[in-house]
Amino acid sequence: GESVGLHLPTLSVQEGDNSIINCAYSNSASDYFIWYKQESGKGPQFIIDIRSNMDKRQGQRVTVLLNKTVKHLSLQIAATQPGDSAVYFCAETGGTSYGKLTFGQGTILTVHP
Amino acid sequence: DAGVIQSPRHEVTEMGQEVTLRCKPISGHNSLFWYRQTMMRGLELLIYFNNNVPIDDSGMPEDRFSAKMPNASFSTLKIQPSEPRDSAVYFCASRLTSGSPGELFFGEGSRLTVL
Numbered sequence: 001g002e003s004v005g006l007h008l009p010t011l012s013v014q015e016g017d018n019s020i021i022n023c024a025y026s027n028s029a030s031d032y033f034i035w036y037k038q039e040s041g042k043g044p045q046f047i048i049d050i051r052s053n054m055d056k057r058q059g060q061r062v063t064v065l066l067n068k069t070v071k072h073l074s075l076q077i078a079a080t081q082p083g084d085s086a087v088y089f090c091a092e093t094g095g096t097s098y099g100k101l102t103f104g105q106g107t108i109l110t111v112h113p
Numbered sequence: 114d115a116g117v118i119q120s121p122r123h124e125v126t127e128m129g130q131e132v133t134l135r136c137k138p139i140s141g142h143n144s145l146f147w148y149r150q151t152m153m154r155g156l157e158l159l160i161y162f163n164n165n166v167p168i169d170d171s172g173m174p175e176d177r178f179s180a181k182m183p184n185a186s187f188s189t190l191k192i193q194p195s196e197p198r199d200s201a202v203y204f205c206a207s208r209l210t211s212g213s214p215g216e217l218f219f220g221e222g223s224r225l226t227v228l
Contacts, residue, residue: 032213034215034216042221043117043204043206043219043220043221044156046215046216049213089156091215093214099144099163099169100146100158100161101158101217103156104155
């Protein structure tokens, strides 16, 4: 039969808009949450991380929010630029899996000039 | 720093052939990870090493897959015999164990096609 691939969520924004990418995680024992960016033909690149004892962390043009109650993680990108177009992955580690990262399925962000 | 270096970048082989993928981690990094990326399964961890010692190989699909890290600056992932379902992009990543547990540095990947 025909194989079925992952249907990645997509987000399409205009240059200059703010973007919000969401992620749900499953492991209550995870204590580090991370966002990665993957451009076409390249390996994933670390953006920002957050520990479970925090609910918000800011970087350069990016903010990560963590809601442990509903196991939800989001990445906000301010003033999105065409160079931000990529696939964004959330990842988690911790508990008995400390040291290895489990990645989510990814979200495709497309920024239109 | 040159970053994580993987070779080959692309490999096309026939079913049944042996495939060896190579990785040179960032100098000074003492954790090394092999991931596989496919459209069906996304990014999957195959195996990781700390200080050249395999810590968790639970993600290795089957006995056809093996990984070694003979020293701190080199690792191989071998598939023997290869099958079409092994077609994927294989990534190597390294990390400084004393650094952020989530900050992995990935190579550009080795795209494997098994015919």
